Amino acid sequence: MKKLIKIIRDHLRSDYKPLYYSAIALLLIISISINYAINLENGIIDKHTGKWIRVAYYFVLYATGYYITCLIISVFNRNHNFWKNKKFWLLSIFGLLVLSTDRGFPYLHAIASFFDQHYQGYTWLFKTGNHITGFFLTLLPLFIFYKIADQSRSGFYGLTHAGTIKPYAYLLVLVAPLILMASFHPSFSNYYPVYKTTPVAELWNWPYYLPALIFEFFYGLDFLNVELLFRGFFVIGLAQVLGKDAILPMVTIYCYLHFGKPMGETISSVFGGYILGTIALYTRSVWGGVFIHVGVAWLMEAGAYFQKLI
Numbered sequence: 001m002k003k004l005i006k007i008i009r010d011h012l013r014s015d016y017k018p019l020y021y022s023a024i025a026l027l028l029i030i031s032i033s034i035n036y037a038i039n040l041e042n043g044i045i046d047k048h049t050g051k052w053i054r055v056a057y058y059f060v061l062y063a064t065g066y067y068i069t070c071l072i073i074s075v076f077n078r079n080h081n082f083w084k085n086k087k088f089w090l091l092s093i094f095g096l097l098v099l100s101t102d103r104g105f106p107y108l109h110a111i112a113s114f115f116d117q118h119y120q121g122y123t124w125l126f127k128t129g130n131h132i133t134g135f136f137l138t139l140l141p142l143f144i145f146y147k148i149a150d151q152s153r154s155g156f157y158g159l160t161h162a163g164t165i166k167p168y169a170y171l172l173v174l175v176a177p178l179i180l181m182a183s184f185h186p187s188f189s190n191y192y193p194v195y196k197t198t199p200v201a202e203l204w205n206w207p208y209y210l211p212a213l214i215f216e217f218f219y220g221l222d223f224l225n226v227e228l229l230f231r232g233f234f235v236i237g238l239a240q241v242l243g244k245d246a247i248l249p250m251v252t253i254y255c256y257l258h259f260g261k262p263m264g265e266t267i268s269s270v271f272g273g274y275i276l277g278t279i280a281l282y283t284r285s286v287w288g289g290v291f292i293h294v295g296v297a298w299l300m301e302a303g304a305y306f307q308k309l310i
Contacts, residue, residue: 017076223297
């Protein structure tokens, strides 16, 4: 635990400048305000579900946040060289394309409908498949890209670098009471649990607990893809070009990733993304982030289930 605190403290000492961080904060405040004022993701982008234009909308959204953050970095840190670096454009555009395709993938409805036309069966397949497709739309493209175009010493963007889990277990214990308190807030209980009970078990003659168990397993496991992309590719991978400045552009698009969720969670993702990104950069591993992310996700689900019972 002391090691993690030291990593974050040392990075802040070397990176923090009041005006610089204020500019980033202002960008995030404006972005969050616009999203929740006009319901950007849920009300506008999601209207195009099942169409490739949704992928394009996501790309514009994420690219805008990412490159504006990079512009702020180049102004305040007086580092303009990366704009001329072809590898910066190759890595950043590819990462944004992977993220946008995963978020806006238009064929999930068709795939779910192919396996079951019944509404309840289709709904379960769609929601569960939304987490399974991440392995084909995120992990697989990143692995192919790594092998073909980016044989760096990142150890597949931190996924093959092992690290101790013990400090993260302590951190998860500290976070657990906060999650329990958050579960009493209406915005939390309106969104969670992500898995909504359906009669799909009766429909397919499954044990009553099996649909929830399968969904929650893949829901948690999908955060491996999230950590690989955000902390692995966008931090460890882009650090080849941006160095420690790779963290803040990742934080911006990670905040944007949460636009469809309760505002409190979107705001907290800024701090969580910054902490996990900093740790990943200096440990060269994403496994700690995977452990924390999966643990927090399942704790939030458990907290929501608990609220439904009382």
